[in-house]
Amino acid sequence: xxxxxxxxDHEQEKIKPLLKGEKIVYCLPFxxxxxxxxxxxxxxxxxxxxxxxxxxxxxxxxxxxxxxxxILCSPExxxxxxxxxxxxxxxxxxxxxxxxxxQYSYTARGASLFCRxxxxxxxxxxxxxxxxxxxxxxxGTNQCPRCAGMGRTFQRFWSLCGAYALPFLSITLFxxxxxxxxxxxxxxxxxxxxxxxxxxxxxxxxIGGFFATMLALVxxxxxxSTINTIWSNNLGTRISRDLRGxxxxxxxxxxxxxxxxxxxxxxxxRVVHDTxxxxxxxxxxxxQMFTRIFIMIxxxxxxxxxxxxxxxxxLAFVPLAFILVRAFRKLERxxxxxxxxxxxxxxxxxxxxxxxxxVVKSFGQEQRETERFRSYIERLKYIQRRNxxxxxxxxxxxxxxxxxxTFLIYFFGGRDVLxxxxxxxxxxxxxxxxNMLYMPLQFISxxxxxxxxxxxxxERIYDVLDEELKIDQASDAIDRDLDGNVVFENxxxxxxxxxxxxxxxxxxxxxxxxxxxxGSSGTGKSxxxxxxxxxxxxxxxxxxxDGIPLSNLTKACLHRQIGVVLQETFLFxxxxxxNIRYAKPDATALDVIKAAKIANAHDFITxxxxxxxxxxxxxxxxxxxxxxxxxxxxxxxxxxxxxLILDEATSSLDTETEYQIQEALNRLTQGRTTFAIAHRLxxxxxxxxxVVLDKHxxxxxxxxxxxxRQKGIYFGLVMAQLEMHKVKH
Amino acid sequence: MLKExxxxxxxxxxKQKQVVDDITSVHRITKENSVFSRTDGGFVSLxxxxxxxxxxxxxxxxxxxxFPHSDPTHYISIREPEGDGxxxxxxxxxxxxxxxxxAMLNEQMELRYFTPKILKVRHxxxxxxxxxxxxxxxxxxxxxxxxxxxxxxYPIGKDRYLINDLDxxxxxxxxxxxxxxxxxxxxxxxx
Numbered sequence: 001x002x003x004x005x006x007x008x009d010h011e012q013e014k015i016k017p018l019l020k021g022e023k024i025v026y027c028l029p030f031x032x033x034x035x036x037x038x039x040x041x042x043x044x045x046x047x048x049x050x051x052x053x054x055x056x057x058x059x060x061x062x063x064x065x066x067x068x069x070x071i072l073c074s075p076e077x078x079x080x081x082x083x084x085x086x087x088x089x090x091x092x093x094x095x096x097x098x099x100x101x102x103q104y105s106y107t108a109r110g111a112s113l114f115c116r117x118x119x120x121x122x123x124x125x126x127x128x129x130x131x132x133x134x135x136x137x138x139x140g141t142n143q144c145p146r147c148a149g150m151g152r153t154f155q156r157f158w159s160l161c162g163a164y165a166l167p168f169l170s171i172t173l174f175x176x177x178x179x180x181x182x183x184x185x186x187x188x189x190x191x192x193x194x195x196x197x198x199x200x201x202x203x204x205x206x207i208g209g210f211f212a213t214m215l216a217l218v219x220x221x222x223x224x225s226t227i228n229t230i231w232s233n234n235l236g237t238r239i240s241r242d243l244r245g246x247x248x249x250x251x252x253x254x255x256x257x258x259x260x261x262x263x264x265x266x267x268x269x270r271v272v273h274d275t276x277x278x279x280x281x282x283x284x285x286x287x288q289m290f291t292r293i294f295i296m297i298x299x300x301x302x303x304x305x306x307x308x309x310x311x312x313x314x315l316a317f318v319p320l321a322f323i324l325v326r327a328f329r330k331l332e333r334x335x336x337x338x339x340x341x342x343x344x345x346x347x348x349x350x351x352x353x354x355x356x357x358x359v360v361k362s363f364g365q366e367q368r369e370t371e372r373f374r375s376y377i378e379r380l381k382y383i384q385r386r387n388x389x390x391x392x393x394x395x396x397x398x399x400x401x402x403x404x405x406t407f408l409i410y411f412f413g414g415r416d417v418l419x420x421x422x423x424x425x426x427x428x429x430x431x432x433x434x435n436m437l438y439m440p441l442q443f444i445s446x447x448x449x450x451x452x453x454x455x456x457x458x459e460r461i462y463d464v465l466d467e468e469l470k471i472d473q474a475s476d477a478i479d480r481d482l483d484g485n486v487v488f489e490n491x492x493x494x495x496x497x498x499x500x501x502x503x504x505x506x507x508x509x510x511x512x513x514x515x516x517x518x519g520s521s522g523t524g525k526s527x528x529x530x531x532x533x534x535x536x537x538x539x540x541x542x543x544x545x546d547g548i549p550l551s552n553l554t555k556a557c558l559h560r561q562i563g564v565v566l567q568e569t570f571l572f573x574x575x576x577x578x579n580i581r582y583a584k585p586d587a588t589a590l591d592v593i594k595a596a597k598i599a600n601a602h603d604f605i606t607x608x609x610x611x612x613x614x615x616x617x618x619x620x621x622x623x624x625x626x627x628x629x630x631x632x633x634x635x636x637x638x639x640x641x642x643x644l645i646l647d648e649a650t651s652s653l654d655t656e657t658e659y660q661i662q663e664a665l666n667r668l669t670q671g672r673t674t675f676a677i678a679h680r681l682x683x684x685x686x687x688x689x690x691v692v693l694d695k696h697x698x699x700x701x702x703x704x705x706x707x708x709r710q711k712g713i714y715f716g717l718v719m720a721q722l723e724m725h726k727v728k729h
Numbered sequence: 730m731l732k733e734x735x736x737x738x739x740x741x742x743x744k745q746k747q748v749v750d751d752i753t754s755v756h757r758i759t760k761e762n763s764v765f766s767r768t769d770g771g772f773v774s775l776x777x778x779x780x781x782x783x784x785x786x787x788x789x790x791x792x793x794x795x796f797p798h799s800d801p802t803h804y805i806s807i808r809e810p811e812g813d814g815x816x817x818x819x820x821x822x823x824x825x826x827x828x829x830x831x832a833m834l835n836e837q838m839e840l841r842y843f844t845p846k847i848l849k850v851r852h853x854x855x856x857x858x859x860x861x862x863x864x865x866x867x868x869x870x871x872x873x874x875x876x877x878x879x880x881x882x883y884p885i886g887k888d889r890y891l892i893n894d895l896d897x898x899x900x901x902x903x904x905x906x907x908x909x910x911x912x913x914x915x916x917x918x919x920x
Contacts, residue, residue, distance in 0.1 A: 032843070032868075034771070034840070035839065036839055036840075036843055036845075036868055037868050037869050038845075038866075038868050038869035038870070038871050039869075076840065076841045076842070076843065077797070077841055077842045077843065077844075078842070078843045078844060078897065078898050078899040079842075079843035079898075081840065083770075088788060089768075089770060089788070090768075090770050090772055090788075090789050090810075091769070091770030091771060092770060092771035092772065092840070095840070097843065097896065097898050098894075098896040098897035098898045099896040099898065101896070101897065129895060129896065130874070136856070136857075136859075137858075137859045137874055137895060334917070334918060337918060338917065338918065341918075449857075452857055453857075456857070
């Protein structure tokens with residue numbers, strides 16, 4: 001988000017003499033005064049040395065940051081205040097609504113860095129919520145789909161469709177053919193009336209001929225439309241399949257930072273819904289609407305040639321009909337939305353009560369809930385009935401008005417027929433064309449919405465596809481078997497630029513060594529692991545394996561040789577067999593059994609009726625925690641990594657299971673460089689060295705006995721756990 | 730060694746008991762046992778005499794309502810601003826306090842709570858899944874954006890509604906039927 005708004009000219013003038021050549025680093029508006037009135041003339045400007053509060057065109061407070069301990073953004077209830085703190089004395093600087101909350105929390109941190117004398121500018125990776133140009137809500141993208149302009153959309157659409165040029169061309173040709181036939185058909189009908197019916201001299205043979213031609217044409221249009229529909233559905237599904245594949249592949253490649261900045265559900269939406277919007281557009285909008293529009297244009301041109309005055313008269317009704325259609329659609333949407341909302345509420349209530357049925361029953365509230373639900377469905381019935389009745393009465397009227405243009409044609413055209421300047425056949429042909437003009441109006445009124453939806457979907461999809469990969473491997477990255485000597489060299493890293501999680505970490509681990517990582521939560525244990533797995537890149541310093549910096553190893557090489565056992569084991573839907581050989585799909589049955597044996601898993605697996613073929617549901621919910629954990633260990637053993645990471649691998653288990661797993665882990669860690677994070681320190685008995693992290697850096701390193709003798713942090717942790725144990729028993 | 734361990738155990742138990750006491754007991758703040766005063770920074774400080782006669786001074790306190798919507802003047806919780814915001818005590822009734830104390834606590838609550846009341850709905854425009862509101866509130870005119878679909882507008886009593894906007898601001902309609910028919914019609918979609 002933008003942390004550097006531009007001050008208005010007047011404020012610029014005021015602040016200039018006070019800046020003393022300094023640049024404004026952060027500048028934000030504030031929209032509330034101390035009494036909670038909305039204002040639009042409040043500004044906060046931060047330079048390297050000062051923080052200025054401006055209101056009503058003048059500077060009302062000037063804070064010397066070097067004389068301040070901290071600038072705080074304090075979240076209140078649906079608003080926030082900015083506070084300066086100096087030797088435990090707090091002062092209110094300004095107040096703002098939730099609109100600026102995120103920006104102020106970043107700015108406060110940025111200003112606090114200046115207070116501490118750190119000359120560092122921070123940025124906010126959060127997305128703007130509104131388009132700075134038009135003020136509309138952005139759908140989680142950088143670019144506003146509304147402001148993007150049709151050019152950009154078309155460009156994207158074309159680049160998307162480029163690969164499907166042939167089906168596109170054929171669909172377009174078919175659409176043109178269908179329209180031409182539909183329009184041309186009317187000429188035959190006219191000849192039929194004028195040549196056969198009106199003179200009353202036609203023969204049965206002539207009628208038969210016309211009948212056959214008309215039937216043939218109708219069948220032809222039918223066939224063409226069917227093929228066209230099949231083709232466009234085919235094309236739509238193909239495009240959406242390809243896009244899904246591309247978006248999904250891209251999401252997999254993208255850095256954790258990008259993924260963390262979006263909600264999982266939102267990314268899923270992009271893969272599933274946005275791509276299907278594009279399919280829907282291809283199927284409904286592209287194939288059907290465009291055909292109708294072609295027909296409309298064709299019909300109107302023919303009308304102009306036949307009788308331009310009557311054609312223009314027909315056209316004069318189109319805007320009126322269009323406005324009516326739109327108004328009607330708005331009403332329609334409103335009614336249905338209301339009904340749908342209430343429907344939702346009834347469902348929500350129902351779900352609430354049914355999932356909480358035990359509470360309802362145990363407090364004896366069945367009667368009350370039944371009555372409440374009855375009043376809900378009573379209201380729903382009322383809304384539904386009202387909507388249906390309104391709809392049923394209104395619809396025919398609206399249709400009548402929309403097509404009322406045809407009545408004018410009957411009148412004026414009928415007059416022309418009487419005067420002989422028009423034949424009856426021509427009149428009927430004309431009326432048929434007029435209907436072709438009016439009928440698609442309903443579809444066309446939906447077009448802006450569909451196009452907007454397409455634009456948004458495209459924008460959201462390309463937002464992912466265009467995202468540049470942040471973590472990339474060097475072009476000369478190598479892929480080789482590793483021994484497992486790991487070196488952290490002065491590594492500094494923070495998930496957010498203003499908040500270092502690790503500072504100046506230096507650690508050298510020999511191959512085969514087991515390192516226990518200890519420290520209270522938030523000290524950066526998992527972060528060290530994340531950096532080692534290269535889910536993130538260090539901001540400063542580097543990590544090397546066998547003397548090679550991580551960025552010079554290919555990702556495939558790194559991940560092939562690192563095995564991970566996490567606290568929450570994730571099993572995919574599938575058989576146990578598939579889950580164990582997830583990282584090595586070509587493993588034989590014997591390999592899998594061997595691995596399971598080492599992991600203490602073989603016995604319980606063979607006791608299952610389905611053995612290794614046991615199907616585990618989503619997230620492995622059919623297994624117990626200990627069983628899942630052992631499957632994960634078997635998976636890691638089969639993977640046979642040089643480097644092993646155990647992140648709280650046993651913390652969610654009871655003591656007995658932990659013992660079994662510990663045993664399995666001991667077999668697993670032999671000869672491998674191991675990093676183990678554990679809260680339960682007894683788990684780390686076997687560790688060669690223990691690294692204690694405190695306040696973002698390494699506080700103590702040594703064996704269990706060494707650290708116990710030191711009587712430092714580790715000693716304290718061990719004692720605390722012993723005491724807790726006593727109290728519990 | 731064993732004795733030492735026993736001692737540690739006792740200490741732990743004692744501490745736990747204190748914590749439980751502190752969590753479960755309700756301390757009352759009255760005009761007799763408290764002196765509130767304004768600080769230069771715009772906050773309020775408190776000198777509080779605890780039940781056992783010990784006098785504690787807090788440089789800054791925060792003021793929370795227990796029932797911000799249904800009963801804003803009773804059960805006011807006075808808390809420490811730092812850490813996890815321990816409760817110092819509870820004020821049963823604001824009216825029991827001296828006038829100036831009442832005024833300064835009200836100021837603090839005004840600072841903390843921000844829920845403008847909508848007096849007039851000028852215009853609501855709906856577009857592509859969001860509605861853009863233009864309203865007059867008791868804090869002046871403002872525009873805000875609300876996500877369409879359930880949950881953004883919800884009742885908190887008879888004819889009384891709260892509205893959550895996209896940014897996390899909250900607005901209140903104190904009484905729907907005090908608004909004009911035209912305004913209610915605009916709100917129809919949400920209620």
